[in-house]
Amino acid sequence: MGGNLLGPIHVSAPEPSNPSRIERDPPEKATRRPARPPGSHDLSRYPAVYDAAFSWDRSQEARSYLQVAATRIGRKPRSAVELACGTGPLARLWGSWGLESYGMDRSPTFLSRARELGRGTIPESHWRLGDLRTFRLPRRVDLAVVPLDGIGYLVEEGEFLSFFRAARRSLLTGGVLAVDVTLHEEQAPPLPIRNSWAVRLRPKGRLRIDWRSVGRPWGSPPRQWEVAKCSVRIPGRSTQLFWDAHPHSVLSARRLGHLAEEAGGFRGMEVYSEAAHRPRGRMFQPTASGTHPVGPRLICWQRD
DSSP states (O other): OOOOTTOSOEEEOOOOSOTTOBOOOOOOSOOSOOOOOTTOEEGGGOHHHHHHHTOSOOHHHHHHHHHHHHHHHSSOOSEEEEETOTTOHHHHHHHHTTOEEEEEESOHHHHHHHHHHTTTTSOGGGEEEOOTTTOOOSSOEEEEEEOTTGGGGOOSHHHHHHHHHHHHHHEEEEEEEEEEEEEOOTTSOOOOBEEEEEEEEESSOEEEEEEEEEEEEETTTTEEEEEEEEEEEOTTSOOEEEEEEEEEEOBOHHHHHHHHHHHOSBOOOEEBSSOTTOOTTOOOOBOOTTOOOOEEEEEEEEBO
């Protein structure tokens, strides 16, 4: 697991007010990969730190995906896969609620922790090592989900087409593909992402997360850097810094819809008023057709 510097983590974490809050700040000019801070650790090797950073109650989010799937299918889904699952928090919730549940991720380190945390709830063989572009499941499912902007880590048009085709292969006829994604305005500068929140560690300690987009977009579809920085402060120990940066796609609703249409095999796209991980109390319903939604949204398609 990459050598967990923290040891066992116990978390008391309030849900962030909006984990994907957007502000209209002018983008920076740099397009090179941001420099990694000296002495920092690779966040992708520390699933316990990542879990602590995203440790708010995910049950509302998990139910939101089931809700939109049931609306399209006409019944409650019986099976689901969490794609780009990390340590599989949604898959584990669905499994505990009686669904046939799967998780897929490209990181063996994160899947190892997913198997550990899901022991007794999800069969070990249901945790699948794979890539969003080429994944396959042992059985087709009712619902396939990509949470928390995970689809944005695809940055070439061909990668999106491969993803939609892989998702179609994984779904039963009439099954639902649902993604949480930040939508940007069509043919306009992207809305830079600026978000920070903090987590209290038990018995003592604090973890702070800073997540932001960096640099001017480039390529087609456009992409820009997203940087995650987690600082961990535990009394009596020096501050630990965990860092990661990836290019992330800048997508409009129209562009994403066209990519799904080109890949084929899905009915029309439906966009919801909020992301599945919306703060409690926020309205959650389909948006009117013909609108141009911007910001964190849940989007779904139904397989032909």
